[in-house]
Amino acid sequence: MNVLMGIGKAGLKREGKPDLLVILLPQVCNASFLFTNNHFKAGSVIYSQKVFEKSQTVRAFVINSGNANCGVGKESITHARMMAQRVAKNLDIEDDQVLVFSTGIIGKPLPIENLLKAIDSACSVLEPLDLKRASEVISTTDSFPKYDFAKVGSLEVYGFAKGAGMIHPSMATMLAFLFTNAHVDSFTLNQLHREVAERTFNSISVDGCISTNDSFGIVSLGVVKEDLERVKQAVYEVSLNLAKKIVEDGEGATRIIKVIVKNASIELKARTIAEKIATSNLVKTAIFGKDPNWGRVLAAAGSTPFPIDQFKVKLYIGEHLVYDGKAHLKATENAKRYIEENREVQITLDLMEGKESWVYYSCDLSYDYVRINAEYTS
Amino acid sequence: MNVLMGIGKAGLKREGKPDLLVILLPQVCNASFLFTNNHFKAGSVIYSQKVFEKSQTVRAFVINSGNANCGVGKESITHARMMAQRVAKNLDIEDDQVLVFSTGIIGKPLPIENLLKAIDSACSVLEPLDLKRASEVISTTDSFPKYDFAKVGSLEVYGFAKGAGMIHPSMATMLAFLFTNAHVDSFTLNQLHREVAERTFNSISVDGCISTNDSFGIVSLGVVKEDLERVKQAVYEVSLNLAKKIVEDGEGATRIIKVIVKNASIELKARTIAEKIATSNLVKTAIFGKDPNWGRVLAAAGSTPFPIDQFKVKLYIGEHLVYDGKAHLKATENAKRYIEENREVQITLDLMEGKESWVYYSCDLSYDYVRINAEYTS
Numbered sequence: 001m002n003v004l005m006g007i008g009k010a011g012l013k014r015e016g017k018p019d020l021l022v023i024l025l026p027q028v029c030n031a032s033f034l035f036t037n038n039h040f041k042a043g044s045v046i047y048s049q050k051v052f053e054k055s056q057t058v059r060a061f062v063i064n065s066g067n068a069n070c071g072v073g074k075e076s077i078t079h080a081r082m083m084a085q086r087v088a089k090n091l092d093i094e095d096d097q098v099l100v101f102s103t104g105i106i107g108k109p110l111p112i113e114n115l116l117k118a119i120d121s122a123c124s125v126l127e128p129l130d131l132k133r134a135s136e137v138i139s140t141t142d143s144f145p146k147y148d149f150a151k152v153g154s155l156e157v158y159g160f161a162k163g164a165g166m167i168h169p170s171m172a173t174m175l176a177f178l179f180t181n182a183h184v185d186s187f188t189l190n191q192l193h194r195e196v197a198e199r200t201f202n203s204i205s206v207d208g209c210i211s212t213n214d215s216f217g218i219v220s221l222g223v224v225k226e227d228l229e230r231v232k233q234a235v236y237e238v239s240l241n242l243a244k245k246i247v248e249d250g251e252g253a254t255r256i257i258k259v260i261v262k263n264a265s266i267e268l269k270a271r272t273i274a275e276k277i278a279t280s281n282l283v284k285t286a287i288f289g290k291d292p293n294w295g296r297v298l299a300a301a302g303s304t305p306f307p308i309d310q311f312k313v314k315l316y317i318g319e320h321l322v323y324d325g326k327a328h329l330k331a332t333e334n335a336k337r338y339i340e341e342n343r344e345v346q347i348t349l350d351l352m353e354g355k356e357s358w359v360y361y362s363c364d365l366s367y368d369y370v371r372i373n374a375e376y377t378s
Numbered sequence: 379m380n381v382l383m384g385i386g387k388a389g390l391k392r393e394g395k396p397d398l399l400v401i402l403l404p405q406v407c408n409a410s411f412l413f414t415n416n417h418f419k420a421g422s423v424i425y426s427q428k429v430f431e432k433s434q435t436v437r438a439f440v441i442n443s444g445n446a447n448c449g450v451g452k453e454s455i456t457h458a459r460m461m462a463q464r465v466a467k468n469l470d471i472e473d474d475q476v477l478v479f480s481t482g483i484i485g486k487p488l489p490i491e492n493l494l495k496a497i498d499s500a501c502s503v504l505e506p507l508d509l510k511r512a513s514e515v516i517s518t519t520d521s522f523p524k525y526d527f528a529k530v531g532s533l534e535v536y537g538f539a540k541g542a543g544m545i546h547p548s549m550a551t552m553l554a555f556l557f558t559n560a561h562v563d564s565f566t567l568n569q570l571h572r573e574v575a576e577r578t579f580n581s582i583s584v585d586g587c588i589s590t591n592d593s594f595g596i597v598s599l600g601v602v603k604e605d606l607e608r609v610k611q612a613v614y615e616v617s618l619n620l621a622k623k624i625v626e627d628g629e630g631a632t633r634i635i636k637v638i639v640k641n642a643s644i645e646l647k648a649r650t651i652a653e654k655i656a657t658s659n660l661v662k663t664a665i666f667g668k669d670p671n672w673g674r675v676l677a678a679a680g681s682t683p684f685p686i687d688q689f690k691v692k693l694y695i696g697e698h699l700v701y702d703g704k705a706h707l708k709a710t711e712n713a714k715r716y717i718e719e720n721r722e723v724q725i726t727l728d729l730m731e732g733k734e735s736w737v738y739y740s741c742d743l744s745y746d747y748v749r750i751n752a753e754y755t756s
Contacts, residue, residue, distance in 0.1 A: 040680025040688045071673050073704030074689060106673025107705045212677050281659070281743075282751055289752030295449050295484025299590050302418025310418045311452060326451030327485045365659075366752075367745050373660055374667030374744075 002026040003129040003179060003221070007137055008118030010111065012066025012104060020118040021063045021137045022087055023177070024126060028097055029219050030186040031058045032193040036214040043076020044069045044102040045213060047084070051096050056186040058219065059097035062087045062122075063175065064115060065138045065162070069102035070212045072109045079110045086116050090123035101175055103162065103213050104140050129179075135160040138175055141372065143249050148241040150234040155226045156181045157234040163246040176201060176242055178218040178235060182226040192232045193218050200239035203271075204247045205279045205362045247361045252368030255287050256344040258361055261301075265354035269306040274360035276300045277347065284365035287345055292335035294322045301349055308351060316348040380404040381557060381599070382504040385515055386496030388489065390444025390482060397444045398496040399515045400465055401555070402437070402504060406475055407597045408564040409436045410571040414592040421454020422447045422480040423591060425462070429474050434564040436597065437475035440465045440500075441553065442493060443516045443540070447480040448590045450487045457488045464494045468501035479553055481540065481591050482518050507557075513538040516553055519750065524623040528612040533604045534559045535612040541624040554579060554594045554620055559601040560609045570610050571596050578617035581649075582625050583657045583740045625739045630746030633665050634722040636739055639679075643732035647684040652738035654678045655725065662743035665723055670713035672700045679727055686729060694726040 008020035035041070035049050052058065062083055069076045084098040102110075131147035139145065139162045147160040163174035184192070193216075201216055218235065247256055259278040264270035277283055280300035286293035294315050302308055315323040317335035322328055339345050386398035413419070413427050430436065440461055447454045462476040480488075509525035517523065517540045525538040541552035562570070571594075579594055596613060625634055637656040642648035655661055658678035664671035672693050680686055693701040695713035700706055717723050 038677060038680040039682075039684075039686045040676045068673070071676060071688075071701065071705060075704075106671075106677065107701070107710075109705075212673075212680065281747075285748055285751035288748065291752070293484075295446070295590075298418045298449060299416060299484065302416040302590065304417075307417045310449075323449065323485070326453075327449055327487075332485075365748060367748050369659075370663055370666065370743060370745050370748060373663035374669070 004126040005129045005134055006122035006124070006126045007133070008122035010064060010114040010118035012064060012111075018137045019064055019066045020115065020122055021134055022060065022119065022122040023063075023129065023134075024060045024091055025058065025219060026221065028057050028059045029221055030056070030184060030189055031217060031219045032186060032190040033099070033215060033217040034193060034197055036212060038212050040071070040212050042068050042070035042102050042213045043072070043074070043078075044080045044100045045215065047077050047080035048099040048101065048215070051084070052099060055096055057097065058099055059093045060087055060091060061099040061101060062119060063101040063138050064104075065140050066104040067102060067108055067110055068104045068106045068213050069110050071107040075109070079112050082112060083115060083119060086119045087123065090120060101213070101215050103138065103175055106212060131158060131160045135162060138162045141251060146242055146245040146249070148238045148245075150238050152230060152234055154224050155230060155234055157231070157238045159238050159242055161242040161246060174201065174214045174216070174246060176216045176239070178238060179221060180218065180231060180235065181221050181223040182231045183222040183224065184220040184228070184231060188228065189218060189220055192228070192235065196232065196236045196239050199359070200236065200243045203358070203360045204243045205275070205360070244361060247363050250363035251372045252366040252370070253363030254366055255339070255364040256361060257284070257287055257363060258344055258346045258359065260346065260348040260357065260359050262348065262350050262357040263354055264351045264356045267356040267358065270351070270356045270358035271360070272304045272306060273301050273308070273349065274358045276304050277349065278360040278362035281365055284362065287339060288364035288366045290336065290339045292317045292322060292332050292339060294332065297347055297349070298323065309353070312352050314350040314352060316350070318342070318346055381507040383507045383512055384500035384502070384504045385511070386500030388442060388492040388496035390442060390489075396515045397442055398493065398500055399441045399512055400497065400500040401439050401441075401507065401512075402469055403597060404599065406435050406437045407599055408434070408562060408567055409595060409597045410564060410568040411477070411593060411595040412571060412575055414590060416590050418449070418590050420446050420448035420480050420591045421450070421452075421456075422458045422478045423593065425455050425458035426477040426479065426593070429462070430477060433474055435475065436477055437471045438465055438469060439477040439479060440497060441479040441481075441516050443518050444482040445480060445486055445488055446482045446484045446591050447488050449485040453487070457490050460490060461493060461497060464497045465501065468498060479591070479593050481516065481553055484590060509536060509538045513540060516540045519629060521627055524620055524627070526616045526619040526623075528616050530608060530612055532602050533608060533612055535609070535616045537616050537620055539620040539624065541627075552579065552592045552594070552624060554617070556596040556613060556616060557599060558596065558609060558613065559599050560604040561600040561602065562598045562606070562609060566606065567596060567598055570606070570613065574610065574614045574617050577737070578614065578621045581736070581738045582621045583653070583738070622739060625741050628741035629750045630744040630748070631741030632744055633717070633742040634739060635662070635665055635741060636722055636724045636737065638724065638726040638735065638737050640726065640728050640735040641732055642729045642734045645734040645736065648729070648734045648736035649738070650682045650684060651679050651686070651727065652736045654682050655727065656738040656740035659743055662740065665717060666742035666744045668714065668717045670695045670700060670710050670717060672710065675725060675727070676701065687731070690730050692728040692730060694728070696720070696724055
């Protein structure tokens, strides 16, 4: 697909690595963007949200990493506008077809002159989009690049993302951009996007902290006509894979925790309980300690507003039924070995009351999470 | 005041230390008890809640530490009843005037025969209540005993507590028992109790995890007539001091974090935002790293359903105004020194919109929190 990228350096990353990415689409495209629900938003988010609201289409975007462009006053919005205008001028496109994204440290003013120069430089050499390279440029505390690809017949969906800390739904410190060659109008794309986001990026957590900068976009390049369900499935798969990579790269993580709550009476209950378990510091430290501490799982499950019947529910760690109204010591021993031997630990709570289910991903809480976040300075 | 205690050993603690406490009141007393809101409750909580609901009075209680009597099936309720009956038999009082509390590991069956013998032994030698000793007996991962005392004229309020981990409102893995010589009827005592609990034990958090066993009781010994506001104030002070000791003893804590949200439009908003800041892992690790990372504070503040005006709010760390719509770098440097030099770190967010405020206490998140909770085995 004919998506181009340009890379620049604005000196925002300590190591002097590339920190600016410009993406140019082949034409004005239908798209859908979801932004953080945090009321404390980066200037880039405020700007892009407003611009996109009007047009519902996009031609280019620019992403800087290393500075969140947040918490520095209304100047942050002006700076985002200046970046969009500079991209538009360089590429001879409309200002309001350019979106701006930022990720990094909060509270430091953007060195805007450096950024504008980096934009000039990035726009001067455009090359085909390289997903791995794009992810690397926008990364901050990430330890590996995040990208994924799905191809079903003539349908293509591909994307790249970044994120490792301050990861929690709605949205995480997380940037993710997907592209599909399918033609979908912006309204339909937005519906599909919201549905997919709920079960992917909004069902992962590294530390329960919602970022000021999260953005998740899908662009329809409009090349092929495809069945909508098929598009949705491919978008879901790529989104889930990217989301799981973020959890896998969760700061300090040694284990992925996959929480399944099933047979709930309503979906919201399954989701709320799954999230509560997946984000419990006590559950997360237990998994780090390779301890099948199902008491902590049930204590977390019981601490939402939704009642559970503690004498009826069943709890599995991996395939091991460790609790069904009472403890199973032998299964608990087996569950300990299961945790020791697997990097992805599956916890399944069967509420035994209905048909709804939800899956939520998080990671364990380790010494390294504390180290990374105690040392990462403001 | 004529409150007696007896101490026993049921072999529940690894070190073979005393783990059973019987408290005998001078007569049947008015009282108020608040229990955990967790739907996954210990048998002791289920039993005591049911018994107390009927009588609203109490004559004795028995507390074991080292085993939560939770997650072991309905037998846990039977065991609680057996403990109450054994205390009643030993002390020649009514069964339904005895409450049972447990704290410790979830999922291990109570060695009920040992407990019954320990009750016999505890009841055989009663001595005046020693707050420090009582706290020690019921402690689990606590590193110091928690007790407090207030005397205003003829009014006396005193209490003891335990708790260090799985601490989060409504209620924490926390047991707290207060006694006052004032005469208050049970209904009034319960009202007063709920109000005090909201601003004390329900406004602290160590790790955001709600326990299965939390209980907080106040007993009116009925000796003196006192002004109700005066009683409430004294109960509030003792409760707040005990709650703060629990945070101070938070697993792995090196700093107490006191979050004040002021000038909110409504109380619930102040409270919700204060809790969100105080329980943010990113804020907690920043304080552990002695980093005045106000960006994380504002990101947490913005991530509740309540909107905040990011260009109007003011944020102080100690007395240092680090943000008022934009960053103040010099104040941030001073705030860093302030955190380095103080064990209690005060974070004040002024929403600049109304008159309501809330104070919430938590502690930092350190390597030791992870160590303690990764090693504490199920």
